[in-house]
Amino acid sequence: KAGVTQTPRYLIKTRGQQVTLSCSPISGHRSVSWYQQTPGQGLQFLFEYFSETQRNKGNFPGRFSGRQFSNSRSEMNVSTLELGDSALYLCASRGQGSSYEQYFGPGTRLTVT
Amino acid sequence: DQQVKQNSPSLSVQEGRISILNCDYTNSMFDYFLWYKKYPAEGPTFLISISSIKDKNEDGRFTVFLNKSAKHLSLHIVPSQPGDSAVYFCAASARPNLGFGNEKLTFGTGTRLTIIP
Numbered sequence: 001k002a003g004v005t006q007t008p009r010y011l012i013k014t015r016g017q018q019v020t021l022s023c024s025p026i027s028g029h030r031s032v033s034w035y036q037q038t039p040g041q042g043l044q045f046l047f048e049y050f051s052e053t054q055r056n057k058g059n060f061p062g063r064f065s066g067r068q069f070s071n072s073r074s075e076m077n078v079s080t081l082e083l084g085d086s087a088l089y090l091c092a093s094r095g096q097g098s099s100y101e102q103y104f105g106p107g108t109r110l111t112v113t
Numbered sequence: 114d115q116q117v118k119q120n121s122p123s124l125s126v127q128e129g130r131i132s133i134l135n136c137d138y139t140n141s142m143f144d145y146f147l148w149y150k151k152y153p154a155e156g157p158t159f160l161i162s163i164s165s166i167k168d169k170n171e172d173g174r175f176t177v178f179l180n181k182s183a184k185h186l187s188l189h190i191v192p193s194q195p196g197d198s199a200v201y202f203c204a205a206s207a208r209p210n211l212g213f214g215n216e217k218l219t220f221g222t223g224t225r226l227t228i229i230p
């Protein structure tokens with residue numbers, strides 16, 4: 001089975017721009033979660049989608065949004081980028097009925113200048 | 114408020130010896146705990162987990178111990194190998210639902226483990 005894939009792997013944007021990141025979960029997985037990793041902060045939960053519905057949301061401003069498509073692929077959008085948004089954005093998927101483990105993609109490294 | 118804490122940012126261990134990574138949590142609602150390993154430029158890889166109904170879970174060289182009264186868990190790696198050098202994250206989940214919903218994992222800030230040959 002192919003793992004979780006994320007595109008693009010690297011991205012450089014300037015302040016004020018917006019960005020869209022994409023995630024394809026493991027085939028058959030319907031739950032997709034997004035995390036932000038920054039130095040010293042570990043992984044911070046952004047949101048989780050299941051069957052195209054957002055089921056859980058972390059403590060991030062409204063500039064961070066996401067969606068999930070009928071094929072379980074997910075996108076994350078950040079509008080009006082700030083320097084502090086520079087981070088590694090990780091997507092994870094989980095299979096319904098499986099154990100609790102989430103399987104992560106390689107991440108998208110976003111740099112805001 | 115850091116609900117999952119890994120107080121040691123780094124740890125160095127001689128190859129062949131035991132590595133012990135520690136994690137503390139404050140939220141008594143957490144009832145499932147996981148350890149992930151992360152290499153640079155890769156996403157975290159699931160290593161081992163434990164439910165709050167157990168106090169120990171073993172998988173090969175990896176053993177996780179849970180002390181609910183102390184809200185503490187530890188990961189033991191024995192014997193340690195050079196390929197174990199990575200950042201290790203402890204994560205916790207509250208009342209997870211196997212069907213759907215509440216997939217949020219709360220992570221610690223990680224411990225960088227270096228195995229010295």
